Amino acid sequence: MAPKGRLAALLVAAFCLCSTLAAAADVIAVSGEAHLQELVKAHPFLAVELYAPWCGHCKKLEPEWAKAAAQLKDHDPPITLAKVDATEKANEPLKALFKVSGFPTIKIIKGDTAKAAPYEGPRDEAGIVAYLKRQVQPAYSQLASAEEIAAAKAESEVLVLAYLDSNTSAEFKTFAEVADQLRNDIDFRFVTDRSLVDPGCAADCTSPLLTMHKREEPGEVATYDGKLTPELLSGWAAVKSLPLVLKFGSPSGMKHLQKAFSAPSPRLIAVVQEESGELLEQLQQASRANAELAVILAVAKDSQRLLDFYKVPARPGVTLLLEDPKAAAKYLKADAKPSDVPEFLREFQEGALERWLKSEEPPADNSGPVRVLVAKTFEEEVFGGGKDVFVELYAPWCGHCKKLEPIWDSVGKALAGDDGIVVAKMDATQNDIPTPKITAKGYPTLVFVTAKGDVVPFGGKREKADLLSFIASTRVTKPSGDAEEEDDTEDDDEDETGSKDEL
Structure with missing residues (x-):
């Protein structure tokens, strides 16, 4: 150069x-x-x-x-x-x-x-x-004419349109907070002239009015009629912004499905071999009638991940699965008909459904030093046995769980002769945890349940000496039988947990 x-x-x-x-x-x-x-x-x-x-x-x-x-x-x-x-x-x-x-x-x-x-x-x-x-920029804006409202509806994929009589009221502050929270997915607009959104209302109509409009479903207008709090309004807006019925396996609907499965509100999943117009109509009606319900249609051939996750076999007819995250509960109706959807939801709302658990079968031989639990036996063995129970909730693919396995077996062997203690484990990817008292946000999760029913999480070092020391200081039953002499192995691993398995 x-x-x-x-x-x-x-x-x-x-x-x-x-x-x-x-x-x-x-x-x-x-x-x-x-x-x-x-x-x-x-x-x-x-x-x-x-x-x-x-x-x-x-x-x-x-x-x-x-x-x-x-x-x-x-x-x-x-x-x-x-x-x-x-x-x-x-x-x-x-x-x-x-x-x-x-x-x-x-x-x-x-x-x-x-x-x-x-x-x-x-x-x-x-x-x-x-x-x-x-x-x-502000997450909301004011509209002043019918023309501006029409333009907002045409431009917005999802629009929350509110009448608020003052932009300094507590209701307005709630509206603004939720608008900021959901601004990436929903457009928020408000008016102070009620006649623009509710022409037939009498002069004394002063209470807030919030409606949701979706460009892809122009005939579907949802009206919020609950107490105006940030938690309730954001929950309603998040769920009602979804299509009436989500179709599992649709690439275009992945973002909506992620919202539905991460929301704390109930979700109804209908699993079928083939989609039918009658079922779709029933599910749409269910979505309209239940403000916080996310409704999902899963055709078996496109939904194997979902079937595997919930351990729901693909059957002829309709399988209805309702999951309530707040109660950590699921309800199942197999061999249903489309016309069963309203009754299934009514029974859920009345608390008349029997809870359904994803569960493996108990092992034929459960005589090892670590007791193997499944969802079907969890409540009885952990809370009903009159013993202190130290439980590991694990995932087979988790590296930390694999490292813990020989140590956990060693703890079980050390306490095999103690009638007051049970050392146990459960594969939490194959079994539901049938109590809201215990959750697994990562793997492994270790919890100690005393004979009195108290749940004590363990967050210390996962070495034999530390685990045995924790048991000795936490148990409420008296030691019995022969216990193996503990060693002083040092821990050289950070206390981390693996990621929780997700759908």
Whole structure:
């Protein structure tokens, strides 16, 4: 290359380096919780990336985050980008505060770290900029004419339209809070002239009125008639924004299905060999009549993952499965007809259905040092046996569970002659946990249930000596028989849990 060409190349390289460094300088590096709180006070809209230096995804995001910060530094209203090295000791409280379980984790903070929202946008410069610009704008707007309302309905995939007599009332604050919470999926608009949304209402109609309109279902208008609290309104909006009936296995409906299966509200799943118009009509009516119910249609040939997850065999006719996450309960009606849907839901609402459990069969030989539990036997053996029971809830694929297995067997052998203690385990991917007192958010989950029925989670080191020490200090029964002398094996593993199996 000629000297002039090399000089030009060096100048370009130097310019690019300077530009990158300048962009990086626009991202504020956070050090400690006190520093973050200072930033939150000084910057009304703060987007914070929590990263680990060794994380490949974080390395890929870093230049995009820096370039986005450079673009947004003069934005009105202000948008500030920051980053937190979550591996630094000073930032450990922030990792705990935001419940970081993977990298990068990005949070949006608008004046209160306790109400930080997850960033759910793209990870390239243009996408970050567009997403954050939308987030900094109000999540709602006021409409003043019938023409503006018609345009909003035409433009919005899902629209919540509210009449609120004042933009300073408690009802308006609830509306605004929910709008901000659900802004990525639902458009929120309001009017202060009731005649625009309810022409037939008399002059004394002053109570709030909220309706939902979906572009793909123009004839389906849902009206909110519950108490106006953030929790109830957001739950209603999240469920009613879904199509009347979700079809499992549809690529276009994956986002909706994820919402339905993560929501705390009940969901009705109808499993069939072939879709029929009669069943679809019954399910649509059920969806219209039950404000918080998500309704899902699963054709067996397209829904094997769902059938495997719930351990529901594909049968002729209709299988109805109703899951209530709040009660940690499921209800099943096999060999049903489409016309059984209303009665099945009525019995659920009246508490007349018998609970159904996903369960393996108990082992024919259960004489090992660790008692094998299944959903069918769990309540009786854990809460009804009059003994202290130390239970491991595991997943066969979990590496931490595999590492624990010989240690757990050793603990069982050590206490085999003690009539007051049962050391047990259950495959929580194949069996439901039949009590809301115990949940498995990760694997392995270890819980100690005393003979009095108290549930004590175990969060210590998973070594034999530590487990035996915990048993000795937690049990309420008196030791009996011969116990093996415990050793002092040191723990060299961090106390982590595997991810919970998900549909």
